[in-house]
Each structure stands twice: as structure tokens, then as C-alpha cells.
Amino acid sequence: MSRLGTLGGKLYRGELSYDFVGRRKFWYGITLLVVITALAGLGVRGLYLGIEFQGGAVFTTQPSAPISIEQARETVREASGRDARVQELGSGALRIQVTELTTEQSGETREALAEELGIEAKDLNVELVGPSWGDQMTTKAIQGLVVFLALVSVYLAIAFEWRMSVAALVALLHDLIITVGVYAIVGFEVTPGTVVGVLTILGYSLYDTVVVFDKVKEKTQNYTKQTRYTYGELANLGINATVIRSVNTSVVALLPVAALLFIGSGLLGGGMLKDIALSLFVGLAAGTFSSIMIATPISVDLRLRQPDVKAHDRRVLGKRARREAAGEQDGADGPAGEDTGREDEDWETGAGDEADGAPEPRAAAPAGATSADVPRPPAARGGRGRGRASGRRR
16 A cells, blocks of 8 residues: 555544644634735736627737737737737737727727738638627626525535535635636636636535535534544544545646646647636645635634533543543544543443543633643553552452
8 A cells, every 4th residue: 555545544544633623723824824915916916807708809810920929919009009918829820819999999900910911801810709798798607606605505504504504615715716816916818718617616625625524524423422532623533534535636636737737728829728727726726725724624613612512622621631630541542432441431421521520620721622732641550540440359
């Protein structure tokens, strides 16, 4: 078995554990920094909307056009008074895009470009898009996004609970902001392909989040029937059980998308291929991060506000404190619900605290801290053990 597979098996069984939930404030800080950077790029540079959203004209020259990109820009500026976005395609042809052109202006620009190229105006390919059609595209894109988020909220609230639904929406909003912010920073054109890519990565991010939530739900559904783990620790076990799967799935998905973005757009000239590839690449990476570092920690934060969860965590931490005071040693570590000795009885009946016969001290450790945060010294040689009562040996 590979090292990564061995690591994944140990994380799944609880033999190794990284405290994602206990360190959630650190991940919140990173998320806030990235989101602020994306919003700053969006506010400073803005999005470059394609002609599908603004209206305008696209002129496509013949392969190996006898003018340069700068000459094409200058010709368009003189004919229409507007700046052109010129891109060289893989065949050597030029794609000249000018937004917000009227029919009259597009005709004049076409004639000027044809004269510069030394061809008839009718031989220069042109596509015209009216501004009203662009407004309809924008409206439909926003409507599709709103409907998608509404259906996602209802599904998660039914399949899991409303707290997980809220956490998933925050994660999806994080993915959306980062993807849009990257488009603004790098200056890529926003086309219908971009919208398709954004909706696709939101669906992928939701899938990854649901996989993590399902395991967290499995780990925490009987949290009151045991006194070994706090609620946050059980949720953290659920994340660790799925983290390798999420990473593997994301890497496999990112490789072909990276090929589209860096190889396909470079060799084939880009166009819509480049627009959809960038949104997929950024969104897949952001979705993997948010499903592990944002969605579950936020849902745990919301659950920790409940009185029953607070009471259970105080009971667990209080029991640990009494063990430390008595110099006792915990049972063998293992996945939640699979401990040996007296903890098995606690998981099934929840009666471990009453059997101690001592009042529960108020816990000083924060809820959600992992068991690794509380030191456990070995039992004293002459003290009472857990498996045999004191007295003369028979």
C-alpha cells in the first residue's frame, strides 16, 4: 500500500488525527485574508464582461493576418473611439472584440479593418450582439445562481440540518467570491462559458461538502451516549476520515483542467476554452479547501451554541479532569464508540459519569479541543487500577 493510502487508513480509523476543528480560527483567518484580497481585486479592477453581456461586435480576420495586434487596436480606436480586445488564435487569425458598438459604428469599424487588411469588407467575418440580449444573459445567469443556492439550502436542511445548510452556503459563497476575484485580478473575459464553469464548480464544492457532512453526521449522531469525546472532537474525526478522499478527488479533477488552462489555451489560442478552464481550476481548489476548513468548522461552531452540546462537553472535560486528579489512565485509543474497558459501557448507556460518584468540576478547556490537548500521565504503580478493585488478591 502506498504511503498516502496508509496515511488515509490511519486517519479514517482515528489512529492519526489533525485538529481541523480545534484550529478553526486559524483557517477562518486565512479565509478572511483571501476573501478580502479577492474583493479588493474586484473593486479596483472590476470584471471584464464579454460582448454577450454588454453587446458589441467581434471581428475575426483570416489566418496569418498582415496586421499586428497593436495595429488592429489602433485601427479600431480611430474608427469607433473605443478600445478593442485583440487575441491571436491558434490558427494565426486575430479575434478583435469591441463592446458597446452601435450598428453604424460596427459598420465603420469593419470597413476600416478591411481596408487595413487589404480585403473587401464583406470578407471580414463579424458577429453582432445587441445590448438587450446581453441584459437577458445577465438576468438569466443571476436567476440560475439564485435558484441553485435555494435548492441547495432546502436539500441540505432536509438531508442534514439547517446549521449544515448555513455552513454549506457560506462555503459556496467563499468559492464564488474567490473565483470572481481571480477573474478580476487576472483580467480574463467573463463569457457564458465562465457562468457554466462557476455553476459547475459550485456543484462540485457542494458534492465534496456533502461527503464530509455525511461522515460528520455518522460520527456525531450518538454523541450523548459516550463520555470520551466532545462534540467537536467527534466532528473532527469525521473530517479526518474523508480528508484524503477529498484531496485525491480534487487532484484527479484538477489535472485535466490544468491541461485545458495552461496547455490548451496556450497552444490552441484560448477563447471560451480558457474562460471555462480558469473558473473550473480556481473553483475546484477553493471548493476542496472550503469543504474541509470552512463548512464543517462553521457547523460545529453553530452546534456548540446549543445547551445540550455545552452540557455534554462539560461532562466529558469534567470526567477527564477527575481522571487526571486521580492519576488514572485512559483506555486504548480508537475510533469513537470503539474504546475498550469501561468506555464501551459509557458509549452504550451514557452512565459513566454517575458511576464516578463525584461532582463534575467546571472544565477549563474549550469545547472542541482534541484529546491530545489534555495530558494523560500513566497510572501510579501503587494506585488503584481500572480493571481490579483494591484489596487482597485471591
